[in-house]
Amino acid sequence: MESRPDFSYVAKLMGDSSRAAMLEALLGLDGLPTNELARKANVSLQTASGHLAKLVEGNLIRVEKHGRHRYFRLASPDVAHAIETLTVIAPAPNIKSLKNFSRAEKVRIARTCYDHLAGKLGVSLTEAFIQKGYLAEGENDFLVTDKGEKFFSDFDINLDVLRNQRRYFARKCLDWSERRYHLAGALGNAVLLRLLDLHWIEKLPDRAVKVTRTGRVGLYESLGITDCKV
Amino acid sequence: MESRPDFSYVAKLMGDSSRAAMLEALLGLDGLPTNELARKANVSLQTASGHLAKLVEGNLIRVEKHGRHRYFRLASPDVAHAIETLTVIAPAPNIKSLKNFSRAEKVRIARTCYDHLAGKLGVSLTEAFIQKGYLAEGENDFLVTDKGEKFFSDFDINLDVLRNQRRYFARKCLDWSERRYHLAGALGNAVLLRLLDLHWIEKLPDRAVKVTRTGRVGLYESLGITDCKV
DNA sequence: TGGATAATTCGGTTATAATCGAAGTATGGA
DNA sequence: TCCATACTTCGATTATAACCGAATTATCCA
DSSP states (O other): OOOSOOHHHHHHHHTSHHHHHHHHHHHHSSOEEHHHHHHHHTSOHHHHHHHHHHHHHTTSEEEEEETTEEEEEESOHHHHHHHHHHHHHSOOOOOOSHHHHHHHHHHHHSEEETTEEEHHHHHHHHHHHHHTTSEEEOSSBEEEOHHHHHHHHHTTOOHHHHHTSSSOSSEEEEOTTTSSEEEEHHHHHHHHHHHHHTTSEEEOGGGBEEEOHHHHHHHHHHHOOOOOOO | OOOSOOHHHHHHHHTSHHHHHHHHHHHSSSOEEHHHHHHHHTSOHHHHHHHHHHHHHTTSEEEEEETTEEEEEESOHHHHHHHHHHHHHSOOOOOOSHHHHHHHHHHHHSEEETTEEEHHHHHHHHHHHHHTTSEEEOSSBEEEOHHHHHHHHHTTOOHHHHHTSSSOSSEEEEOTTTSSEEEEHHHHHHHHHHHHHTTSEEEOSTTBEEEOHHHHHHHHHHHOOOOOOO
């Protein structure tokens, strides 16, 4: 047949719900041990162990041994990107209960997407940067303006360091919940870390993110963002 | 659980080898009938019919009825993009026979990727555009220079029309065989169509593309491309 | 060293879904 | 109208792989 990498092999790996749940969990966290991933996927430890071995074999995740503990993380940003791309073409979920609805809302509003901010907050933030003239919108990435160079420098984000990283600098990432773009790449990650550092946001379980009181004030004063409900 | 579109659902759809073969076939052609897709996937007509129904149900493909014939095509460029993204993270194929090797080589050198040129030719062409100063490289897309505006206009490609299309204009697409970028998006498609129109290239079976004699001369004279073996 | 904890491996069970022959439905054309 | 062609649906078969209890291995710590 066609001698090309077999995408169905990795698709099949991702197509199992337990494995998908584990990949999902790893999207928002920088490493998890086997028993935690088993819990996240709601399967037994032995089942999780088998699945993780397959994901490692398929080069979707990597394992690091720390004594008796084995920590797994995604193998590369390309894997995260593939998951997001699949999420864009996946059917929208069916909200079945109020508990699920409120959790869905929380995740929709603000969450981490791999290593940057997503959801309504991620999109609001990104659009505020654009509106303030710090970012300009390219076709698939954002460009930092001169004004933005100064803003991010004052915000304690060193753009030169970010540009030297071996990854995308300021990438547009289509947000599945807002269907607009949020800022990804090295700059997106730096913004996330900075906001955490300032305690303007804090992480909730399952990748949800909450804006703090301090954060509401900070976001309003620095960027004019007012819709920080959560 | 997590209330987010379920990427494992579409991954599972793509994870079946018969369905993957059909999606693959649709990457390079603008619509195929049921019996042709059954042949491509090497399954019976009834099996293909069942699979195609699932792909339609999952919104990965669309069907158009033409009397007794039903033509299927990919539902959107996003689906093609997802397939390419998965291909990037998929394991490299194992070349097993000489027949497979020569076919793999042919596909590696030049092929259509959705609706634009890929492989060595696609990459060479793209890099020639850059070297000649017609395209500038952005982070995730290409920018057409002033010099390029004139070149493409002289080459009978109307950039303004392309820019008004509701799709990416000039996108970087990571080539799985070359591990460098080729030109995708509306401009990538326009280039493919123009080269076909000029009879500089012609399509071979299974998405392979061959450079003609005329094409070798044309590509050399207009862009200095010399490695047009095939 | 022995017990506790983390994880892997083994093997049997069971659910899932791809597969195709047969039959049925839909469309085109003489 | 009848026959040919394209395609869908039905139902039985069979292959695949997820699952977990039990057993085993690996590591840590008192």
